[in-house]
Amino acid sequence: MSNIFSIFVSNLVAMKKYSTIKDIANALNISTATVSRALADRCDVNQETKNKVLEEAKRQNYRPNPIALRLQNKRSKTIGLVVPEFKSSFFPMVIAGIQKVMDESGFQLLITQSQESMEVERRNLKLLENNMVEGILISITREGENFDLYQELIDSGIPLVFFNRVSTKVVASKVVIDDYRRAFFATEHLIYSGFKKIYHFSGPKNLIVSSERKRGFVDAMKKHHFEITDNSIMTAGVFMDKGFSAMQSLIDKNDIPEAVFCFNDPTALGALKAIKEAGLKCPEDVALVGFSETEIAQLVDPPLTSVEQPTFEMGETAARLLLKQITQTPPPEVETICLLEKLNI
Amino acid sequence: MSNIFSIFVSNLVAMKKYSTIKDIANALNISTATVSRALADRCDVNQETKNKVLEEAKRQNYRPNPIALRLQNKRSKTIGLVVPEFKSSFFPMVIAGIQKVMDESGFQLLITQSQESMEVERRNLKLLENNMVEGILISITREGENFDLYQELIDSGIPLVFFNRVSTKVVASKVVIDDYRRAFFATEHLIYSGFKKIYHFSGPKNLIVSSERKRGFVDAMKKHHFEITDNSIMTAGVFMDKGFSAMQSLIDKNDIPEAVFCFNDPTALGALKAIKEAGLKCPEDVALVGFSETEIAQLVDPPLTSVEQPTFEMGETAARLLLKQITQTPPPEVETICLLEKLNI
DNA sequence: AATCTTATTGTAAACGATTACATCTATTAA
């Protein structure tokens, strides 16, 4: 309704009158070309003329028309952003980081919200394309990813950079949080959810990801003064059977935790099987948290406001990555940046 | 740094090639004027030509260049927004409401953050002006208001609409939260701050604002199951002396509250005087909350996330108000809208 | 047959800026 209305009236309403280069030219009886050159402080303009132009420009409160410039330069100087929501402070903080970078580089930012809906995300991406954005920053919805559309946009020459919730199917630059942090947040999430007896099924000892996730678990527990007993951490490997047997042994010992943060999803599934076979329920009796690309993102995001996350930095990093894709020729290789800075525990 | 860099490369990098009206015209060996008319579905174009144009446009995946349109129409189709911060979810939610309206009406939204700094706010307003926004939505900083600049912008033909934290010195449309709600939030703020014994010095019985504020106080107390005794609410009038005597009588009775929500600022100041004279300290012994245009805004905002505020609606309302200022000729009278909907207690 | 409509299309200017190229003047070199 308001849509139709505003289109209807759009021709009746004149925009505010701005001073143009032509106005300056007329006032001084010189050509617009000279004015343009004078304003650009080019060397082939008489200093006296330059001064006069600058003075007149100031007098008329002249400001270059960004729209005309964009048309002339054939650059929209705009990038698009798609975030799932605004409710939590997570994405707004990321946006603040993005804005800082965009302000610095003179780009405009078009912000859209997908409301966790794939359909709305599609609409937003189309809208951004229609607005000729030179690149897109995106954190995908919970519902899933519009894989085909991402690929289409990239193929058509619009670079995409994913952050936080990234697409696994598309080759593009990405900014994510590191294993340690994510494990930390996942554990903290369990703590904030009210569970008291929290265990960890860790992965193979020789894997770095394994020790990183364990470290995240341990640090989160420590931060909240939760006790870590001998049984708190069990090595359960990467596959389902190990998760099963680990949980089985706990049930046998009647040392049943309220929640378990598992190294990965197969481990969690194995544990789930053991829980069910013992006639227990998940999450009423034992809550499980797996750790896969997508699952964990759902857990820690929207995140707990009490935890300081590198949100601002994430926005900055993603924005810089995108700008690099846009301005660099030839475009740089895609890269995935993992935010590694230390937590304040 | 990144600024200089991006300017340097800007001419080297070609934007994605889009299909134009000229491409369609060339493909069909007709003039661009006819193509333009056909796409606009004007009646003075042969139906056959129309069909061919539409088909070719689809084939070339043609989309009108919004930048060229803006130049042609002399309308930036953009409005600017200045909010103090992004950390709390308050402003992001307001933004969501604004965006909804803007999407509907085809306007772009330029979002800036003033970080509670008057200086940054000035910069942002200038930036928006340079970007030729057709109107500005603003919630002012804690530090104060850039009164002169607001007036300058309005005088120069850029309509401003204030929301939540509004300027008291400028004549412009405003969107605020009603007395009842603000009183409710203020009281709830005291509750969340940990005070147990909370009193209210209410205004004259015959004033609607007075009963509204009292109602807000009562409802907030009820919501959190705080007892309201005979002494909890005292009628203290509008002036300082009444606040003084009200507090004095409480001190005399040795019925000293931990916190008092006062009808207005003079009342609070009077109460403060009594507290000091009794050798007590504020806020250690007795915390006071006044109620003036600016003070109360500081209290309830950034607001408590546990309270559902009409944030989305506030954004919507402010945006609609601004759009009306922009599109309507002659521009409508300025108006102040008070959000009145019911709270879920 | 001459004139007038009507339908359809094209031409060209405009929006505000930039810039390759042309032009003109004044100075310098031969």
Place this chain on the structure above:
DNA sequence: TTAATAGATGTAATCGTTTACAATAAGATT
């Protein structure tokens, strides 16, 4: 004296679109 050069400025095209006006052809009217 003449040609070359440098300095300063103007002309006109361009970016993608819209639109007032002109132009054309066909059919209708007298």
